[in-house]
Amino acid sequence: MTDGSLLSRAAGLERELADTEARLADPEVVADHRRYTEMSRRYRALQPVVETAVALRTATDDLAAAEELLAASSGDEREAWRAEATAARESIERLEQELRVLLLPRDPNDDRDVIVELRGAEGGEEANLFARDLMEMYRGFAERQGWTVEVLSASPSDLGGVSEAVLRVAGDGVWTRMKFEAGPHRVQRVPVTESQGRIHTSSATVVVLPEADEVDVDIDPNDLQIDVFRSSGPGGQSVNTTDSAVRITHRPTGLVVSMQDEKSQIQNRAKALRVLRARLLQMEQDKAMAEASGQKRAQIGGGGRSEKVRTYNFKENRVTDHRIGLTVYNLDKVLAGELGTVSDALVADEQARRLAELT
Numbered sequence: 001m002t003d004g005s006l007l008s009r010a011a012g013l014e015r016e017l018a019d020t021e022a023r024l025a026d027p028e029v030v031a032d033h034r035r036y037t038e039m040s041r042r043y044r045a046l047q048p049v050v051e052t053a054v055a056l057r058t059a060t061d062d063l064a065a066a067e068e069l070l071a072a073s074s075g076d077e078r079e080a081w082r083a084e085a086t087a088a089r090e091s092i093e094r095l096e097q098e099l100r101v102l103l104l105p106r107d108p109n110d111d112r113d114v115i116v117e118l119r120g121a122e123g124g125e126e127a128n129l130f131a132r133d134l135m136e137m138y139r140g141f142a143e144r145q146g147w148t149v150e151v152l153s154a155s156p157s158d159l160g161g162v163s164e165a166v167l168r169v170a171g172d173g174v175w176t177r178m179k180f181e182a183g184p185h186r187v188q189r190v191p192v193t194e195s196q197g198r199i200h201t202s203s204a205t206v207v208v209l210p211e212a213d214e215v216d217v218d219i220d221p222n223d224l225q226i227d228v229f230r231s232s233g234p235g236g237q238s239v240n241t242t243d244s245a246v247r248i249t250h251r252p253t254g255l256v257v258s259m260q261d262e263k264s265q266i267q268n269r270a271k272a273l274r275v276l277r278a279r280l281l282q283m284e285q286d287k288a289m290a291e292a293s294g295q296k297r298a299q300i301g302g303g304g305r306s307e308k309v310r311t312y313n314f315k316e317n318r319v320t321d322h323r324i325g326l327t328v329y330n331l332d333k334v335l336a337g338e339l340g341t342v343s344d345a346l347v348a349d350e351q352a353r354r355l356a357e358l359t
Contacts, residue, residue: 007053007060009103013046014053017046020043045106052102053099056095056099060092070082104358110175112212113174113210114179114208114210115152115166115211115274116167116209117206117209118167118204119205125158126200127204128157128159128162128204129161131163131165134204135167138337141339141340142337144337144340145171148169151165152168153166153259159193168211176347177343180323180346181309182207182309183206183308185311185312186202186312187314188201189312210278212277219277224248226246246268248269253283316331326342
């Protein structure tokens with residue numbers, strides 16, 4: 001039978017959804033950008049819970065009706081109602097599990113888009129080439145997920161890699177999946193710079209930050225030191241004749257963000273502020289969790305090859321995620337963006353651990 005406590009918990013959320021929907025039509029709420037943004041996020045979070053609860057209630061009613069008709073039937077008709085009852089029980093079991101997951105306490109960043117920072121770490125130019133490979137992997141993954149990717153900045157290296165790149169990834173469920181990409185990634189392959197065919201181990205670091213809206217982080221303009229300079233490319237050569245590159249220093253925290261990809265100083269400044277807000281939001285959340293901004297350091301570690309969340313071995317066409325002990329032998333497809341199997345496993349592992357903590 002259906003777990004009545006699940007439907008009881010969901011009933012309160014159904015009432016909250018109806019109340020939130022009504023409030024979103026209130027002109028006073030619409031005029032208050034911060035309040036409207038917060039309530040819109042809450043509405044989107046409640047929708048799947050309520051939809052699943054309604055489906056579970058329907059399946060429960062279907063089972064009761066099928067069992068009643070089964071008891072009053074005979075012959076072929078009895079077998080048909082037996083099959084209906086079996087299907088209803090299977091639906092109830094599946095929907096209960098889905099509802100348990102949906103009723104888990106939500107990550108406050110689940111509705112946010114993300115800022116992804118990639119950097120070559122150990123391995124010289126090979127690390128930069130691998131950072132570029134990771135950037136293309138995330139672009140391919142985003143396309144498959146229906147997300148959008150905006151390259152906020154990319155610093156090309158001498159052999160075509162990227163020493164540093166900053167992406168904005170937007171879409172449904174971005175944080176839920178992309179947060180697992182944070183950390184050192186290790187690659188084992190023969191570098192293009194290796195003349196004797198020896199396999200080298202290199203690494204790149206990935207930092208994933210929840211994107212902050214202007215209403216989330218209030219930045220005092222007086223706290224900013226804004227410097228402009230001329231953009232440069234690989235090897236330091238100038239790629240622009242005007243001072244369009246922007247470097248913003250947030251004096252209270254010492255955070256520094258530089259942008260130079262756009263030809264317009266205004267556009268570079270806007271991008272830099274976007275990244276700065278994301279970093280400040282992360283610091284605020286870390287502080288609230290009493291981690292003193294340690295989460296980002298925990299994500300990237302030291303960038304060393306012995307620290308890693310995932311290894312990409314070209315000789316064996318293998319990808320291993322060390323956090324969950326998952327190994328797949330389709331490295332070429334993973335780097336092309338087919339990251340779904342690994343991503344699904346990481347999400348499922350987190351859900352299982354959180355459900356276990358509640359029992």
